[in-house]
Amino acid sequence: MEPDKKGAGPGRGRGRRDREVFREPQVRSFAAPEISSDPAEVWRHNAADDLGLHPDMGVAICARFCPSILVHESGHLLVAKKFGLKVGAPVFIPFMGAFIALKEAPRNAWMEACVGIGGPLLGSLGALVCNALGEFFAAPIFIALAWFGYFLNLFNLTPVGMLDGGRIVTALSRWLWLPGFALLIWFAWKYPNFIIWLIVLLSLPRIYSLFRKRTEEEQRYFEVTPSQRCLMSVLYFGLIAVLLFGMHVAQQDLNKYGFRSHGHGHDVIVQ
Numbered sequence: 001m002e003p004d005k006k007g008a009g010p011g012r013g014r015g016r017r018d019r020e021v022f023r024e025p026q027v028r029s030f031a032a033p034e035i036s037s038d039p040a041e042v043w044r045h046n047a048a049d050d051l052g053l054h055p056d057m058g059v060a061i062c063a064r065f066c067p068s069i070l071v072h073e074s075g076h077l078l079v080a081k082k083f084g085l086k087v088g089a090p091v092f093i094p095f096m097g098a099f100i101a102l103k104e105a106p107r108n109a110w111m112e113a114c115v116g117i118g119g120p121l122l123g124s125l126g127a128l129v130c131n132a133l134g135e136f137f138a139a140p141i142f143i144a145l146a147w148f149g150y151f152l153n154l155f156n157l158t159p160v161g162m163l164d165g166g167r168i169v170t171a172l173s174r175w176l177w178l179p180g181f182a183l184l185i186w187f188a189w190k191y192p193n194f195i196i197w198l199i200v201l202l203s204l205p206r207i208y209s210l211f212r213k214r215t216e217e218e219q220r221y222f223e224v225t226p227s228q229r230c231l232m233s234v235l236y237f238g239l240i241a242v243l244l245f246g247m248h249v250a251q252q253d254l255n256k257y258g259f260r261s262h263g264h265g266h267d268v269i270v271q
């Protein structure tokens with residue numbers, strides 16, 4: 001989603017093509033009808049505006065990005081601690097995200113699912129607060145950030161491999177890893193990105209494990225009571241529905257603030 005930097009030079013002699021590919025914040029008012037509908041792009045520009053930086057500056061992105069990841073990771077941390085698992089502090093990997101290191105593996109699928117859903121639950125709550133702030137202060141930057149929060153947490157709920165969703169469905173049905181894997185490949189195909197392909201690769205061992213005979217120990221690991229399975233299903237599918245709805249509402253709000261409806265101009269800017 002990196003905009004082409006060719007058009008980023010100071011204004012003079014900028015052709016139409018350049019204007020379409022990249023817009024500096026100060027020309028935005030003139031180019032309003034063309035502004036990206038992609039909340040991610042809106043957010044990048046606004047973050048840079050606030051800090052007086054070039055929209056591509058990683059620091060501007062991180063200033064907005066890190067808090068939402070931190071909230072998400074804290075969710076995992078809190079639940080892991082509640083189960084008495086030994087955990088390390090969240091580890092941030094620049095431009096990739098973050099993870100918490102469990103010094104002790106979950107003892108069963110239920111525990112793994114609970115630790116898995118803790119992150120998206122708290123992360124989504126954080127995005128909701130962000131959205132409310134955006135509404136209250138009429139600040140589209142917060143709404144764009146909320147949209148991003150919804151999206152990130154939703155992506156993490158993809159039921160595959162080491163993603164949170166992959167851990168959560170260990171308590172539902174591990175066969176959900178298959179549609180999750182297909183979804184991830186579709187996503188990686190549509191939005192080619194090294195990290196997503198890396199997640200695809202890292203998901204392979206768990207997919208493979210579906211087709212080999214389980215050891216007795218593994219069988220014990222995946223045992224969950226019907227009420228646990230029921231509760232986790234409601235939380236998991238409920239959260240997915242809430243996040244989809246949140247993204248939709250945030251997108252509508254952004255449209256209200258003058259950002260064009262979904263699809264138009266999207267292909268031009270986000271490459």
Ligand SMILES: [Zn+2]
Pocket residue numbers: 072073076119120156164
């Ligand atoms: Zn997570």
